[in-house]
Amino acid sequence: MRYLVTGGAGFIGSNTVDELVRRGHSVVVLDDLSAGKEENLADVRGKITFMKASITDLEAVRRAVHEADYVLHLAARTSVPRSVKDPLETNRVNIDGTLNVLVAARDAKVKRIVFAASSSAYGETPTLPKVETMQPAPISPYGVTKYVGELYAQVFGRCYGIENVCLRYFNVFGPRQDPSSPYSGVLSKFITCCLDDTQPTVFGDGEQSRDFTYVDNAVQANLLACEAPGVSGKVFNVGTGARYTLNQTLQLLGQIAGKPLDAKYDPPREGDIRDSQADITLGRKLLAYDPQVHFEEGLRRTFAWYRAAQPKPAEK
Ligand code: UD2
Numbered sequence: 001m002r003y004l005v006t007g008g009a010g011f012i013g014s015n016t017v018d019e020l021v022r023r024g025h026s027v028v029v030l031d032d033l034s035a036g037k038e039e040n041l042a043d044v045r046g047k048i049t050f051m052k053a054s055i056t057d058l059e060a061v062r063r064a065v066h067e068a069d070y071v072l073h074l075a076a077r078t079s080v081p082r083s084v085k086d087p088l089e090t091n092r093v094n095i096d097g098t099l100n101v102l103v104a105a106r107d108a109k110v111k112r113i114v115f116a117a118s119s120s121a122y123g124e125t126p127t128l129p130k131v132e133t134m135q136p137a138p139i140s141p142y143g144v145t146k147y148v149g150e151l152y153a154q155v156f157g158r159c160y161g162i163e164n165v166c167l168r169y170f171n172v173f174g175p176r177q178d179p180s181s182p183y184s185g186v187l188s189k190f191i192t193c194c195l196d197d198t199q200p201t202v203f204g205d206g207e208q209s210r211d212f213t214y215v216d217n218a219v220q221a222n223l224l225a226c227e228a229p230g231v232s233g234k235v236f237n238v239g240t241g242a243r244y245t246l247n248q249t250l251q252l253l254g255q256i257a258g259k260p261l262d263a264k265y266d267p268p269r270e271g272d273i274r275d276s277q278a279d280i281t282l283g284r285k286l287l288a289y290d291p292q293v294h295f296e297e298g299l300r301r302t303f304a305w306y307r308a309a310q311p312k313p314a315e316k
Pocket of ligand 1: 078117120169183275
């Protein structure tokens with residue numbers, strides 16, 4: 001089968017591409033390298049087709065999707081605080097870009113498109129865990145764009161018959177998550193602070209919680225979402241069903257590193273959700289999604305990866 005992975009040089013994208021190649025599929029990656037990195041594709045160099053372009057360029061998307069069976073649409077401007085700072089840019093990439101991908105996929109008559117949606121769609125709805133039947137109520141521009149992407153994917157199903165599946169990822173973490181931007185995922189930041197002996201910053205009191213999901217689980221869900229029969233038009237949570245507070249993650253990291261982490265506490269971030277936890281019953285039932293790596297094991301693996309990837313003192 002031939003797969004187009006938008007954002008395939010990024011964190012979740014490149015981990016997905018590795019698995020697709022391992023399974024013998026043909027893969028095209030479309031990525032503008034704004035967040036992704038070519039080095040993330042080092043293991044599959046020569047085995048995939050790489051196109052450097054943005055999803056905001058419709059003609060480039062059309063070229064990339066040519067003869068694809070499946071589209072995994074992962075390219076996006078991530079980050080809640082970035083979207084609060086620059087909602088126009090997040091909208092341009094996540095909504096206009098997604099519309100381009102849908103139009104190109106429709107015209108290329110792909111078998112199915114899988115859209116990387118987000119747990120941020122749930123917003124501050126008080127019930128935990130979050131179930132797909134709950135009414136979305138995003139509280140950040142980022143959350144809005146991800147929810148609109150879902151709506152567009154579903155409407156393309158209705159209007160043009162294009163099969164679609166939306167996966168609401170819950171705080172995915174793991175190897176290759178870029179820790180270097182102010183908008184990076186919290187665990188990539190905490191781990192690199194720990195390795196660099198710098199002080200991590202907690203926004204708020206650290207009692208906010210997340211269903212941190214190791215990237216291999218998200219990759220599993222991505223592949224199942226392409227293949228599972230009879231699930232078009234559906235939205236699935238991709239989490240683990242557990243949740244940890246930031247203070248708990250700091251404590252666990254301290255145990256893994258063998259030294260306590262002393263964080264500084266700053267005011268909470270605008271647009272932040274307090275608690276997040278996935279109900280994954282629907283994915284288990286209809287996709288056979290079965291997360292294999294629980295949080296603490298994922299944290300150990302991720303810590304080991306960053307430690308191995310860290311430049312030695314002489315190279316710094
Ligand atoms: C949201 C989505 C997630 C994904 C992601 C993409 C929710 C619940 N989750 O993640 O599924 O789509 O967006 O960007 O909406 N924090 C610190 N110190 C730091 C960095 C972050 O304390 O150095 C806090 C931050 O204020 C937040 C928590 O850690 O309370 C998680 O932040 P994040 O940016 O890793 O992810 P989040 O939850 O915005």
